[in-house]
Amino acid sequence: MKFKCVIVDDEPMARSFLERYCEKKGNLEMMGSFSDAETAFHFLKSNEIDILFLDVEMPGENGFGLLDKLLYMPKVILTTSKTDYAFDAFQYNVSDYLKKPFSFNRFQESINKVAEANDKVKVETAKEDFFIKTEGKFIRLNYQDILYIESLGDYVKYFTDSKFYLTHSTLKAVEEKMKTKYFMKVHRSYIVNLNKIKDIQDNSIVINGKVIPISKSMKPEVMGRINVV
Amino acid sequence: MNNLPFSFDKRLDSEFLQSMYEGDVEHASMIFSLYVDMAPGLIKDIDESFALGTVELLRSQVHKLKPTFSFVGLTKITKNAEVLEERCKETSDISDIKDLYNELKNNYAQSFPIVEKELGRLKNQINQCV
Numbered sequence: 353m354k355f356k357c358v359i360v361d362d363e364p365m366a367r368s369f370l371e372r373y374c375e376k377k378g379n380l381e382m383m384g385s386f387s388d389a390e391t392a393f394h395f396l397k398s399n400e401i402d403i404l405f406l407d408v409e410m411p412g413e414n415g416f417g418l419l420d421k422l423l424y425m426p427k428v429i430l431t432t433s434k435t436d437y438a439f440d441a442f443q444y445n446v447s448d449y450l451k452k453p454f455s456f457n458r459f460q461e462s463i464n465k466v467a468e469a470n471d472k473v474k475v476e477t478a479k480e481d482f483f484i485k486t487e488g489k490f491i492r493l494n495y496q497d498i499l500y501i502e503s504l505g506d507y508v509k510y511f512t513d514s515k516f517y518l519t520h521s522t523l524k525a526v527e528e529k530m531k532t533k534y535f536m537k538v539h540r541s542y543i544v545n546l547n548k549i550k551d552i553q554d555n556s557i558v559i560n561g562k563v564i565p566i567s568k569s570m571k572p573e574v575m576g577r578i579n580v581v
Numbered sequence: 582m583n584n585l586p587f588s589f590d591k592r593l594d595s596e597f598l599q600s601m602y603e604g605d606v607e608h609a610s611m612i613f614s615l616y617v618d619m620a621p622g623l624i625k626d627i628d629e630s631f632a633l634g635t636v637e638l639l640r641s642q643v644h645k646l647k648p649t650f651s652f653v654g655l656t657k658i659t660k661n662a663e664v665l666e667e668r669c670k671e672t673s674d675i676s677d678i679k680d681l682y683n684e685l686k687n688n689y690a691q692s693f694p695i696v697e698k699e700l701g702r703l704k705n706q707i708n709q710c711v
Contacts, residue, residue, distance in 0.1 A: 363645055365615050365652050369601075372608050409644060433648045452648035455600045 355466070356400075359385040360392040360418065361407035361431060366452055370405050370431065373459045380463065389413035393421055401426050403466060405450075408432045408440075419444050424576025427466045443569045482529065484510060486517045493517070495534065499559050501526055501543040513560065538566045538574055546577055587706055592695050593654030601652070610703040616653045617697055623649070624689060631675060631682055639678075640669030643685075650689075653696050661685040 357380050359370045367385050374380040383401055386392035390413060396404075404426045408415040419428065430441055433452040441449055447469065448462040483490045493510060502509045503523035510517045527537050537543045538557060542564045550558045555571065557564045566574055587606050589595035602609040623646050630639035643666045650658040665681040672678065 363649065364619070365612055365649055368608075368612060368615065369652070372605070376605075409641070433644065453601060453651040456603055457600075 353467075353470075354379055354381045355402040355427075355463070356381050356383050357403040357405060358383050358392060358396065358399075358401050358426075359405045360387075360389060360410075360415065361405070362387045362410040363407070366407065366431065369453070370459075373456055376456060377460060377463055379467070389415065389418040393418055396422060400424060403427045403429060403447075403463075405429050405431050408437055409434070416440055416444060419572060422572045422576070425573035426576070427469075429462055429466070445569075445573060484517060484519045484521075486519045491517060495530075496545070496547070498535075498545050499548045500545060500562070500564060501530070503541040511560075511562075536570075536574065536577060538564065538570050540567065549578065552578070587703070589654060590695060590699050590702075592692075593699065594651075594656040595654065597651065597656055598654045606703055606706050610700065610707055612652050613696060613700040613703055616649060617693075617700055620646075620649065620689070620693070620696075624686070627682075628686075634675040636669050636673050636675055636678065639675075639682075640666055643669065653699070655688075655692050655696070658685065658688045658692065661688055 357374060359367055359374075359382070361367045361370070364387070367387070371382060371385055374382050380403070383399060384392070384395050386395065388410060393413075396418075406415040406418065406428055408430060409432065415430065415432075419425070425445070427447040428444065429448045429450060430437060430446050431450045431452055431454075435449075435451060437449070447466050450458060450462055480496075481492050481494045483492055485491075493512070497512045499511045499513065501523070502511065504518075506520060506522065507518055508521050508523055508526050510519070523537070523541065523543065527543060530543055534546050535543055536546055544557060544559060544564060548559045550560070552558075552566075552574070555566045555568065557566060557574070587604065587609070589598045598609070623642065627639055627642045627646070630636075630642060643662050647659050647662040647666065650656070650662065661681070661684055665678060665685055668678050668681055
């Protein structure tokens with residue numbers, strides 16, 4: 353598989369390195385290389401890509417400002433000469449963090465990480481069901497029957513059309529197991545089945561009449577994962 | 582890609598350069614050329630910020646320049662720049678950063694001819710292979 357990628361960095365030498373590394377790596381298709389966030393945004397509005405190599409500190413809008421505006425979330429690899437952005441990187445669900453200057457080997461590691469995560473999603477999507485322990489027994493649930501999952505402290509509730517199941521677990525543990533194409537954590541208390549969304553308005557999702565909040569940081573990824581025509 | 586072995590000048594961080602370019606002499610030549618073209622202008626911008634006493638602007642310019650030095654094997658100047666950038670975050674008084682700024686400028690001025698000479702050697706290497 354070839355990953356479509358874009359570089360955003362105001363520093364020409366840094367861009368040159370990334371362009372060369374992308375060319376050498378082979379499985380990357382360079383869609384564009386931009387020196388500022390604004391120009392990159394215009395391109396990304398009408399071109400969907402897989403990987404965004406993004407500098408943070410740039411004149412004008414910074415890298416995170418660009419992510420805030422995107423309506424979908426590609427895999428983001430931050431390329432910066434500072435290490436101060438760890439918290440923001442976590443908030444924006446960044447795939448990797450390359451501290452400039454970085455070698456070709458380090459670059460390859462980063463791409464391999466993205467590719468592995470991509471493969472994992474594909475494999476897990478192939479499974480159809482799983483078991484949860486509730487009321488003293490194991491119950492089989494089909495992924496496609498779940499509408500959403502709600503966190504209640506040390507418990508989580510799985511909601512289907514007809515009923516809900518309470519089980520002793522945390523949303524974090526569930527999130528790991530539900531990493532498929534269809535499920536996504538949209539808020540610290542909710543994971544939703546993207547196929548069951550009735551509508552999205554401002555910062556909330558409606559599934560089966562239930563209004564579920566979306567975290568501000570997750571909104572771009574939610575919008576990126578639904579099929580907007 | 583030019584794959585003939587090329588040994589970088591030992592006054593530069595040759596080990597680091599080998600890890601960055603992995604024998605890609607054409608790319609090294611392109612980057613060294615960009616440095617020779619751009620670095621004097623970037624240093625001039627920093628000079629102007631220093632003269633105006635605008636510490637935050639100077640910090641931002643140093644931040645941008647920081648990895649640029651490493652791309653041509655001037656990893657020690659990248660460290661100078663790191664220290665200067667950090668100091669800029671702690672003060673708004675330009676006189677507090679004068680010594681660090683001068684150290685960076687002196688190291689830059691001393692190393693520039695080495696980078697220029699290395700660019701010449703890289704170009705020669707490419708020409709020999711054509």
